[in-house]
Amino acid sequence: MQLHWHRDDLRVADNLALSTATDRAAERGPVAPVFVFDDDVLAHGSPNRVAFMLDALSQLREAYRDRGSDLLVRHGDPREVLPALATELGAVSVTWAEGYSGLANERDAAVRQRLDAVDVARESVTDALHHEPGSITTNDGDPYSVYTYFWKKWRDRPKADPVDAPEAGALADAADLPDPEPLPTLADLGFAEPTATIQPAGTEAARDRVTAFCDGPVYDYAERRDYPADGCTSRLSADLKWGTIGIREVYEETAAAADLADSESDRESVQEFQSQLAWREFYHHVLFFNPEVVSANYKEYEHPIEWRNDPAELQAWKDGETGYPIVDAGMRQLREEGYMHNRVRMIVASFLTKDLLVDWREGYAHFREHLVDHDTANDNGGWQWAASTGTDAQPYFRIFNPMTQGERYDPDAEYITEYVPELRDADPSLIHGWHEASELMREQGAPEYARPIVDHGERREQALAMFKSARGEE
DNA sequence: CTAACGTTAAT
DNA sequence: TTAACGTTA
Numbered sequence: 001m002q003l004h005w006h007r008d009d010l011r012v013a014d015n016l017a018l019s020t021a022t023d024r025a026a027e028r029g030p031v032a033p034v035f036v037f038d039d040d041v042l043a044h045g046s047p048n049r050v051a052f053m054l055d056a057l058s059q060l061r062e063a064y065r066d067r068g069s070d071l072l073v074r075h076g077d078p079r080e081v082l083p084a085l086a087t088e089l090g091a092v093s094v095t096w097a098e099g100y101s102g103l104a105n106e107r108d109a110a111v112r113q114r115l116d117a118v119d120v121a122r123e124s125v126t127d128a129l130h131h132e133p134g135s136i137t138t139n140d141g142d143p144y145s146v147y148t149y150f151w152k153k154w155r156d157r158p159k160a161d162p163v164d165a166p167e168a169g170a171l172a173d174a175a176d177l178p179d180p181e182p183l184p185t186l187a188d189l190g191f192a193e194p195t196a197t198i199q200p201a202g203t204e205a206a207r208d209r210v211t212a213f214c215d216g217p218v219y220d221y222a223e224r225r226d227y228p229a230d231g232c233t234s235r236l237s238a239d240l241k242w243g244t245i246g247i248r249e250v251y252e253e254t255a256a257a258a259d260l261a262d263s264e265s266d267r268e269s270v271q272e273f274q275s276q277l278a279w280r281e282f283y284h285h286v287l288f289f290n291p292e293v294v295s296a297n298y299k300e301y302e303h304p305i306e307w308r309n310d311p312a313e314l315q316a317w318k319d320g321e322t323g324y325p326i327v328d329a330g331m332r333q334l335r336e337e338g339y340m341h342n343r344v345r346m347i348v349a350s351f352l353t354k355d356l357l358v359d360w361r362e363g364y365a366h367f368r369e370h371l372v373d374h375d376t377a378n379d380n381g382g383w384q385w386a387a388s389t390g391t392d393a394q395p396y397f398r399i400f401n402p403m404t405q406g407e408r409y410d411p412d413a414e415y416i417t418e419y420v421p422e423l424r425d426a427d428p429s430l431i432h433g434w435h436e437a438s439e440l441m442r443e444q445g446a447p448e449y450a451r452p453i454v455d456h457g458e459r460r461e462q463a464l465a466m467f468k469s470a471r472g473e474e
Numbered sequence: 475c476t477a478a479c480g481t482t483a484a485t
Numbered sequence: 486t487t488a489a490c491g492t493t494a
Contacts, residue, residue: 393487
């Protein structure tokens, strides 16, 4: 018998760690899959994300049952649970897919030690990225801290093909496994019911999303991906976070779409999407080589940044009550769906850090609380980018103008009015010009909607001064 | 060989 | 402004 420990690889197909084990079933015995509910990890969970995870787990269990096997579930510390289960089942080895954050790797190292102590083998398998940290470096061999050159190397490197789901015969027969425990409910795990409506999880749903995306929207992606009302993004972020679909399978679908493209611009559009897959890997590399960035600035300033951190303004941002329509729409989408369109994520992040002058860690924590697709590497990379504390130096100061962003990317205020009902009867020109509209215009157009809590022009100057002094220039 | 400098482009 | 690269000294 062998064990495969599922973590954020909740699928049977295109799963390299699982396949590594099942390929050796003839010598080492069939593979029993297990998932461990770990309180230390759940402590960082949230109703939205854990609800998605439970859905994914239930689909995963079905996939195993279809193959005559079953998914074991245990609750506890993996350092205790896995050696005990391996001993109970007489397993000779345990596989799992490598993580990329410092905390996960510390825990995994401890699990490995405990397995060593009971003479159970463990083989290291990398699965979640096309190109592992260390495999794409500058010509001097250093990890990249700017994206562009990373992308060129990532793009030109050959990609592995997906691997098939294991044969049923390589999996442990359900009859030879301990009686299955039911999956816990959210309440069992101590979470409230999610307030958001969450998209269906599991490999089938993820494959449907890939197919639908590659069937058309991918060709508009380059041109339309920044328009939140358009819906031509892949919506795969949560699937990639939980590994309900393999990264090789996703890439293969996009490559097939590129082959079917009937113009150069369509092909380029597919490549624009592939570039987003590369961003994900770039930020995983950054986190792997700089595990401290989860809580520290990547970029070092001469002096600490003197964030303003006003609690009332932070709360207004969380509540979607800032009086800046595109910001409020995004923050309300986050509450309602556990999701936010990527362009809008950048806008609300810029607003929190540059208009409200609140530390990016507050924003990161709020995203972690609500996003179904929250991923340490991606979210940290995105927040630090917006906060000007991350990778990727820029010539001008990265301060978005929330009015310009709204006008440019949601000209008809379609996205805004979907999430901010107080503005439904208002003219788009009033919505975009809300910050400079007269009180009379506001009363007539949208009496219920919040008044702007800050003046963007003033706050922009304050933000510039805050960074100037952090740089030691004043 | 390395250090210095100019070029490029940045979601 | 800055990282990375390529070229030059």
